[in-house]
Amino acid sequence: MATDILPSLAIPGTILGPxxxxxxxxxxxxxxxxxxxxxxxxxxxxxxAKAPGPTKRLNKITAPSVEELxxxxxxxxxxxxxxxxxxxxxxxxxxxRLMPKQAIVVIQQxxxxxxxxxxxxxxxxxxxxxxEQDKVKIHESFKPGDIVRAQVISLGDQxxxxxxxxxxxxxxxxxxxxxxxxxxxxSWKEFKDPxxxxxxxRKVAKPS
Amino acid sequence: MAPEVGLSxxxxxxxxxxxxxxxxxxxxxxxxxxxxxxxxxPFEVRKPTVNLSSLSHAHGSALVRTGDTTVICGxxxxxxxxxxxxxxxxxxxxxxxADYDLLVPNIELATGSAPQFLPGGPPTTLAQTLSTKIYTLxxxxxxxxxxxxxxWHNRPAEASFADEEEGAQESEEKEGEKYVVAYWxxxxxxxxxxxxGNPFDAAWAATVAALRDTKLPxxxxxxxxxxxxCSRKNPKPLAVESMPISCTAVIFTGKETKDQPxxxxxxxxxxxxxxxxxxxxxxxxxxxxxxxxxxxxxSISKHGGTVMTAKLLTSKEFLDWASKRWEDFASAITGSQ
Amino acid sequence: MADRRRVNGPGSSTLPPVYxxxxxxxxxxxxxxxxxxxxxxxxxxxxxxASGSAYLEIEPREGEHxxxxxxxxxxxxxxxxxxxxxxxxxxxxSTHVKFAPFATKQRRGYLRDSSxxxxxxxxxxxxxxxxxxxxxxxxxxxxxxxIIEGESTRQDAVERRVEEWDVMxxxxxxxxxxSAAIADxxxxxxxxxxxxxxxxxxxxxxKDASIVLDPVALEHESILAACCVAYLPNRDEVTNLWFKGxxxxxxxxxxxxxxxxxxxxxxxxxxxxxxxxxxAIGSTQN
Numbered sequence: 001m002a003t004d005i006l007p008s009l010a011i012p013g014t015i016l017g018p019x020x021x022x023x024x025x026x027x028x029x030x031x032x033x034x035x036x037x038x039x040x041x042x043x044x045x046x047x048x049a050k051a052p053g054p055t056k057r058l059n060k061i062t063a064p065s066v067e068e069l070x071x072x073x074x075x076x077x078x079x080x081x082x083x084x085x086x087x088x089x090x091x092x093x094x095x096x097r098l099m100p101k102q103a104i105v106v107i108q109q110x111x112x113x114x115x116x117x118x119x120x121x122x123x124x125x126x127x128x129x130x131x132e133q134d135k136v137k138i139h140e141s142f143k144p145g146d147i148v149r150a151q152v153i154s155l156g157d158q159x160x161x162x163x164x165x166x167x168x169x170x171x172x173x174x175x176x177x178x179x180x181x182x183x184x185x186x187s188w189k190e191f192k193d194p195x196x197x198x199x200x201x202r203k204v205a206k207p208s
Numbered sequence: 209m210a211p212e213v214g215l216s217x218x219x220x221x222x223x224x225x226x227x228x229x230x231x232x233x234x235x236x237x238x239x240x241x242x243x244x245x246x247x248x249x250p251f252e253v254r255k256p257t258v259n260l261s262s263l264s265h266a267h268g269s270a271l272v273r274t275g276d277t278t279v280i281c282g283x284x285x286x287x288x289x290x291x292x293x294x295x296x297x298x299x300x301x302x303x304x305x306a307d308y309d310l311l312v313p314n315i316e317l318a319t320g321s322a323p324q325f326l327p328g329g330p331p332t333t334l335a336q337t338l339s340t341k342i343y344t345l346x347x348x349x350x351x352x353x354x355x356x357x358x359x360w361h362n363r364p365a366e367a368s369f370a371d372e373e374e375g376a377q378e379s380e381e382k383e384g385e386k387y388v389v390a391y392w393x394x395x396x397x398x399x400x401x402x403x404x405g406n407p408f409d410a411a412w413a414a415t416v417a418a419l420r421d422t423k424l425p426x427x428x429x430x431x432x433x434x435x436x437x438c439s440r441k442n443p444k445p446l447a448v449e450s451m452p453i454s455c456t457a458v459i460f461t462g463k464e465t466k467d468q469p470x471x472x473x474x475x476x477x478x479x480x481x482x483x484x485x486x487x488x489x490x491x492x493x494x495x496x497x498x499x500x501x502x503x504x505x506x507s508i509s510k511h512g513g514t515v516m517t518a519k520l521l522t523s524k525e526f527l528d529w530a531s532k533r534w535e536d537f538a539s540a541i542t543g544s545q
Numbered sequence: 546m547a548d549r550r551r552v553n554g555p556g557s558s559t560l561p562p563v564y565x566x567x568x569x570x571x572x573x574x575x576x577x578x579x580x581x582x583x584x585x586x587x588x589x590x591x592x593x594x595a596s597g598s599a600y601l602e603i604e605p606r607e608g609e610h611x612x613x614x615x616x617x618x619x620x621x622x623x624x625x626x627x628x629x630x631x632x633x634x635x636x637x638x639s640t641h642v643k644f645a646p647f648a649t650k651q652r653r654g655y656l657r658d659s660s661x662x663x664x665x666x667x668x669x670x671x672x673x674x675x676x677x678x679x680x681x682x683x684x685x686x687x688x689x690x691x692i693i694e695g696e697s698t699r700q701d702a703v704e705r706r707v708e709e710w711d712v713m714x715x716x717x718x719x720x721x722x723x724s725a726a727i728a729d730x731x732x733x734x735x736x737x738x739x740x741x742x743x744x745x746x747x748x749x750x751x752k753d754a755s756i757v758l759d760p761v762a763l764e765h766e767s768i769l770a771a772c773c774v775a776y777l778p779n780r781d782e783v784t785n786l787w788f789k790g791x792x793x794x795x796x797x798x799x800x801x802x803x804x805x806x807x808x809x810x811x812x813x814x815x816x817x818x819x820x821x822x823x824x825a826i827g828s829t830q831n
Contacts, residue, residue, distance in 0.1 A: 336551075402591060
């Protein structure tokens, strides 16, 4: 592996290597046949998932395809970088507002990354659960202040990401009761206040 | 707190900062000392550092840094002729600073010092409140002497020197008399470079430090040109003998909502950061001056909440903490001179 | 008219001090070689609560106190656009440049003036050419530059109208500090954009015109023209160009040569900031 000729640190614009030998990973882009860094950070080279051994494709004499190249990426270690929610990501969001047909939430965490800025998302009534969607009522599924685990299903419109809780693992994971106590989940559709004994309906996430 | 199991510390801190702070202050394990979310002990403050005279266009300046809060203060002096002061009375020698508005402090947060402070709009309520608080404290603390801001002029002693137009005025007053012809006006501009809670303590310390650093040019009145002329030689420092220092703490009750009865338990968090300020309703600020070994309290203010009683505010523990904080700031300011 | 949301003092009738005993510092002459730029100090991460930030100090002339240039920049975002904003498939950039009231010889007010608007617009075009904006759909980023200290300490700076030339240096500094802050924020860029300034200077009677890099207006009898570029060195592209002044008619030098010298200045700046950026990441991680 020709890592020794690569710089270990990069700033935006640093040329990292020819695009014919490497694939462009996160934090890089291709310009003029070269992989060029687009971030300030450390240069990483990841070997291809399958080692391009001689056992494979002996009959091919064309240039190696993309998955056989080592991937160069630039990552700033030790410092959080903003991330955008993307389709398929599991996010944690706080419910801020209920409407008859949807709940407005603010995304607080994408994957394992705690966000510094807040992105608004919406859970539409048909995306609350996987079955009997026509019986779902938003106000029996969420309350403002709840923390919900959800999945991004679409980048949505100008303001909102579209989220879904239509899976057993998804739904409300933290909730407080009317009087302000933390509640515990007691079934797939109820949280209970351990102090007052009152239970409230929610779309409960299966505890992981 | 069963559902929290499985969440990382940073997630817990983000999703429920209030219980997170409570959990840190009340560790379940006795071997772990209670600490705040930022790792400080409840009474532990961020050590201030001060740099003076870093600006070349200002007459005095100071940069004060406490943790991640950084503020820079630049003081610029301009002159105003007493003729141009609408409500000027020569007999007034007690309340000139306030009556003629000779001290002009302004605070700017909108430098992107924190994500919520971006430029483009009018000053935020917080910026306006801080400017007013600095203004009030500047006057109430009697930090500056009016004498330092007066520019004197000797009326010509002999009538032969006086031309006709001045003669009319002089009939009212004695000839050869020394009188105040103009004042220095101090523009005190405070720019936050970085904001992480407790803006007032840092801004006030920067104001005091910059005033102690301020040197005004020698000035005299030129009757022919009817203006003030200054000399670059031997600028005169302001006489700032006292060193009032502001010490702020917030009170954390561990309860998220106000309508819950407080069970009497509370923590005093000194020198709060932004997160702690957002979690606490009650704030207490004490301004003290321990110059010369005696402890003088210039002001105590508290808002919100009902925890801090008069007894607590005057308790030895609280005042000793404030004195300790005073020493931190005072040595940082004098040490950099 | 006075803004009630600020402490306004006695109003507009105050005057800055007028000195009658001349300047303490005698006439200054450029000590550096014509193609030398001043050293600079760059530090990133000065505002921890921002997504990215940087502080830039351009060192004062040798042997002089004060009169360097000091700028800070904070970058906020990428973050969600305000609800009223229309859908944008890429990142929306907004820039703000503000002089602190104590930054220049004359005290500046808090209201945005025209030179600050000019600087903001130039900075925006300079940065937009470097950002890979389509990696951040429907998000916005705010770049805020605060000029803590501008140049020109001397009293006669205003009379000699050198301020209009200093604004070139200020723009060059703004571009450089913003570029570093954006890199600190981890926003994708095609290159590290940097600012560079060159000027055509002459003696008082307009003779002996020559081009210098990184000009300090006070060090020259007169400046005929100046040019500030924002330049991407690895791509050899100029993202913003600001040209001011007039070239003498028998073109001893043309526009192109002035621009190419400005590019040379920005290459120099780029070398300095890339070294200090690399140092910053190197030191925090080892």
